[in-house]
Amino acid sequence: MxxxxxxxxxxxxxxxxxxxxxxxxxxxxxxxxxERQLKREQRKLSRKQPGSNNRRKQRQKVARLNExxxxxxxxxxxxxxxxxxxxxxxxxxxxxxxxxxxxxNMGKAGWGELVRQLKYKAQWAGKTCLQIDRFxxxxxxxxxxxxxxxxxxxxxxxxxxxxxxVEHDRDINAAINIQKxxxxxxxxxxxxxxxxxxxxTVRPA
Ligand SMILES: [Zn+2]
Numbered sequence: 001m002x003x004x005x006x007x008x009x010x011x012x013x014x015x016x017x018x019x020x021x022x023x024x025x026x027x028x029x030x031x032x033x034x035e036r037q038l039k040r041e042q043r044k045l046s047r048k049q050p051g052s053n054n055r056r057k058q059r060q061k062v063a064r065l066n067e068x069x070x071x072x073x074x075x076x077x078x079x080x081x082x083x084x085x086x087x088x089x090x091x092x093x094x095x096x097x098x099x100x101x102x103x104x105n106m107g108k109a110g111w112g113e114l115v116r117q118l119k120y121k122a123q124w125a126g127k128t129c130l131q132i133d134r135f136x137x138x139x140x141x142x143x144x145x146x147x148x149x150x151x152x153x154x155x156x157x158x159x160x161x162x163x164x165x166v167e168h169d170r171d172i173n174a175a176i177n178i179q180k181x182x183x184x185x186x187x188x189x190x191x192x193x194x195x196x197x198x199x200x201t202v203r204p205a
Contacts, residue, residue, distance in 0.1 A: 005089035006186070008179025010138070010171045011096070011111050017080065018171035020179040025080055031072050038065045073110065081117035090128040091118055092182025094138065130189075132181050142166065143176035 008020035017025040041062050048055035084091050096111050115131065122129035132138075140152045147163035152170075160167050 001089045001186075003179075003183055006092065006179060006183060007084065007088045007090075008092045008175045008177070008182055009084070010175040010178060011094060011114070012171050012174075017114075018169075018175050019084075020172070020175040022169075022172050024171070027076065031069070031076065034065065034069050034072065038062065038069060041065060074113075077110070077114050077117055081114060081121055084118060085121045085125055085127060085129075088127070090130065090182065090186055091122065092130050092132060092178050092186075093118070094178060095131045128186065130182050130186060132178060132185065138174040138177040138181070139170060141173075141177050142168070143173045143180065 010018040012018060019025075041058065045055065045058045045062055048058050093115060096115065115129070118129040121127075137148065140149050141147075142149060142161040142164060144166040145161060145164040147161055149159065149161065152159055157170050158168060159170065
């Protein structure tokens with residue numbers, strides 16, 4: 001496997017997956033529309049008389065919307081995980097416990113689901129999905145010169161390295177660092193295409 005066959009992904013927020021190649025996967029627009037609709041219907045529900053017929057009907061409406069959103073969410077995640085697996089031999093991402101996963105609409109559960117899909121699809125395809133298991137500041141490290149920019153604020157979406165002058169998109173830089181670290185761990189673990197991250201041998205297709 002060459003470095004070009006691998007990819008690092010930054011799980012910044014479910015609305016935006018950023019890869020080490022600079023791709024950004026945004027959530028489809030119709031999905032956000034549904035979520036706005038849900039909020040509206042939930043507000044209506046809270047205003048209905050307890051025990052009333054109207055409240056019961058409104059509750060069903062909210063339940064249907066919740067289900068639609070859940071299905072759409074699964075759909076988006078399956079397409080994304082399929083594409084990442086198809087295009088790469090190895091996918092590297094962060095350990096979800098390492099990062100505050102409260103941002104975005106899906107939160108930790110959504111990311112857990114994406115990683116779960118990546119892992120089993122990688123196993124089926126004889127590829128590798130590796131989670132970086134030790135903490136390191138993927139956002140604050142310059143992917144060009146390894147300078148640690150400790151002053152980087154949460155609100156800064158882009159920054160210029162004070163050491164080498166390279167301009168960074170925050171999420172792309174983080175994804176590149178994840179890929180670099182992933183490759184290091186991949187090589188150290190002596191993983192091959194027929195062995196997944198858990199060390200299990202994957203049968204050839
Ligand atoms: Zn630098």
